[in-house]
Amino acid sequence: MAFLPRLDFSHLRGDLFGGVTAAIVALPLALAFGVASGAGPVAGLYGAILVGFFAALFGGTPAQVSGPTGPMTVVSATIFTAHADNLPVAFTIVMLAGAFQVLFGRLRVGRYINLVPYPVVSGFMSGIGVIIIVMQLDPLLGHPAPRSVVNALTVLPEYLLHPNPHALVAGLLSLGLCLFTPKRITQVLPATLVALVAGSLLVAFMLTDAPVLGEIPTGLPSLVVPELDLTLLREVLPPALALAVLGSLDSLLTSLVADNVTRTFHDSDRELVGQGIGNLAAGLFGGLPGAGATIRTLVNIRSGGRTPLSGATHALVLLAVALGLGPLAARVPHAVLAGILIKVGIDVIDWPYLRRSLRMPPSATAFMLTVLLLTVFVDVITAVGIGTVMASMLFVKEMADLQSQSIRAITDHASGEDILAPAESALFRQLEGRVLLLHFAGAMSFGAANAMTRRMAVAVDFRVLVIDLQDVPSLDVSAALALESIVQRAQSQGQAVVLAGIHKPVARILVQVGLNRTLRDFDHYRTRQRALERATELVAGS
Numbered sequence: 001m002a003f004l005p006r007l008d009f010s011h012l013r014g015d016l017f018g019g020v021t022a023a024i025v026a027l028p029l030a031l032a033f034g035v036a037s038g039a040g041p042v043a044g045l046y047g048a049i050l051v052g053f054f055a056a057l058f059g060g061t062p063a064q065v066s067g068p069t070g071p072m073t074v075v076s077a078t079i080f081t082a083h084a085d086n087l088p089v090a091f092t093i094v095m096l097a098g099a100f101q102v103l104f105g106r107l108r109v110g111r112y113i114n115l116v117p118y119p120v121v122s123g124f125m126s127g128i129g130v131i132i133i134v135m136q137l138d139p140l141l142g143h144p145a146p147r148s149v150v151n152a153l154t155v156l157p158e159y160l161l162h163p164n165p166h167a168l169v170a171g172l173l174s175l176g177l178c179l180f181t182p183k184r185i186t187q188v189l190p191a192t193l194v195a196l197v198a199g200s201l202l203v204a205f206m207l208t209d210a211p212v213l214g215e216i217p218t219g220l221p222s223l224v225v226p227e228l229d230l231t232l233l234r235e236v237l238p239p240a241l242a243l244a245v246l247g248s249l250d251s252l253l254t255s256l257v258a259d260n261v262t263r264t265f266h267d268s269d270r271e272l273v274g275q276g277i278g279n280l281a282a283g284l285f286g287g288l289p290g291a292g293a294t295i296r297t298l299v300n301i302r303s304g305g306r307t308p309l310s311g312a313t314h315a316l317v318l319l320a321v322a323l324g325l326g327p328l329a330a331r332v333p334h335a336v337l338a339g340i341l342i343k344v345g346i347d348v349i350d351w352p353y354l355r356r357s358l359r360m361p362p363s364a365t366a367f368m369l370t371v372l373l374l375t376v377f378v379d380v381i382t383a384v385g386i387g388t389v390m391a392s393m394l395f396v397k398e399m400a401d402l403q404s405q406s407i408r409a410i411t412d413h414a415s416g417e418d419i420l421a422p423a424e425s426a427l428f429r430q431l432e433g434r435v436l437l438l439h440f441a442g443a444m445s446f447g448a449a450n451a452m453t454r455r456m457a458v459a460v461d462f463r464v465l466v467i468d469l470q471d472v473p474s475l476d477v478s479a480a481l482a483l484e485s486i487v488q489r490a491q492s493q494g495q496a497v498v499l500a501g502i503h504k505p506v507a508r509i510l511v512q513v514g515l516n517r518t519l520r521d522f523d524h525y526r527t528r529q530r531a532l533e534r535a536t537e538l539v540a541g542s
Contacts, residue, residue: 058278062308257294
């Protein structure tokens with residue numbers, strides 16, 4: 001698998017225009033995410049440049065534009081808050097997250113990340129949206145940004161009673177422009193840029209009491225020396241893994257969106273490597289971590305971007321801004337950025353799924369709401385982990401029920417009418433009441449193990465047990481051990497055992513768990529009919 005950059009100049013005009021347009025959309029978001037993270041607006045800008053450039057060149061989704069996103073900013077904020085007195089540790093966590101993503105790509109983990117159930121993805125994305133909205137209410141009112149959701153909700157009543165009027169007006173104007181700017185304008189300029197410019201001008205000339213960002217460094221970023229002290233590993237690895245998993249999910253979901261629009265197919269593993277390299281670079285130079293950004297990617301595609309060159313162009317345009325427009329960015333009001341971010345939070349919430357939830361199975365809605373609440377009040381990794389486990393357990397239960405229905409205990413020809421061939425049914429007429437045929441169909445797993453042993457209890461006065469595995473393509477260790485339990489129970493009751501139709505994958509598992517030694521004393525036959533013929537002989541001889 002080659003991960004060298006792949007440049008394609010066949011769509012040069014569209015890529016250049018798409019990249020410039022995406023950069024215009026990305027600029028206010030980068031500044032806003034930087035402020036929201038606690039690392040500062042310049043960190044958001046550097047993150048957009050570095051992640052955007054390297055993820056474009058080394059990633060696996062040609063038209064994708066990457067940079068700081070709402071979900072990544074929420075997790076980053078907890079990291080920068082926890083290490084506010086030692087920022088190199090925080091940026092080391094960002095670097096480690098990038099290293100994890102590169103490792104995920106090399107180990108081809110991308111295909112498995114896509115297996116996270118959609119109710120879980122919907123829950124954590126909606127939870128992230130709620131966090132963004134709640135965390136921006138205080139800055140919207142002209143007060144300092146809170147440390148956490150709980151802190152934001154605790155101080156909100158007091159802040160509502162004592163708002164900064166200038167900041168509130170500027171913030172509401174910004175939010176209103178993001179929500180209601182006419183389409184004929186947004187086709188030329190993104191609503192976020194309109195809100196940023198209009199809100200900043202209003203504060204500069206009229207609402208002068210609204211707090212602004214203040215001095216912002218310009219020029220190239222400085223190298224951050226990573227803190228790789230072994231004593232810090234326990235402290236830095238969990239948040240790094242959280243960032244890596246979240247960034248991978250966020251990016252691959254955006255990759256799927258890009259595929260649907262461009263009618264192409266992304267390379268999940270290559271995409272993770274590209275995102276990892278981008279986050280490594282961002283951490284190394286003091287930038288925010290990022291991921292594939294859905295809105296910026298769609299803007300790029302709709303503006304003509306089709307190859308990695310468009311994502312790289314977007315990053316270079318932002319670099320030009322970072323080198324010369326710091327003084328202008330210093331005058332951007334906090335409340336204006338809060339209004340922009342509240343619109344981002346509204347967009348992140350999965351409204352279509354929430355609307356459908358009333359018609360969906362209660363379990364799916366419960367999973368989504370559980371993950372949403374855990375995301376808001378605990379953390380993302382706990383939320384996704386618990387949600388995935390819950391969804392997996394429900395899936396196993398459903399599969400176990402299906403597998404249990406396929407396990408049949410046949411004691412007479414009538415009960416096996418839909419399974420037995422005419423010749424087999426004729427044999428069974430001679431054996432009724434003296435032979436129990438345990439018929440299994442489909443793959444047998446641990447979910448069906450209990451049902452396998454329960455079926456054995458339906459009859460106790462038979463002389464021969466025929467275990468029919470003719471329609472079983474595979475079974476796992478738990479099912480194999482349940483099979484051993486069935487055989488041992490028959491042995492303890494003095495009943496003969498005949499096996500039918502053991503396929504090679506099934507035989508391989510039986511050997512691996514040591515059941516071949518238990519079963520080698522019994523008759524094995526390739527077909528059910530031959531096994532029933534042997535059962536007839538055993539009954540006649542007893």
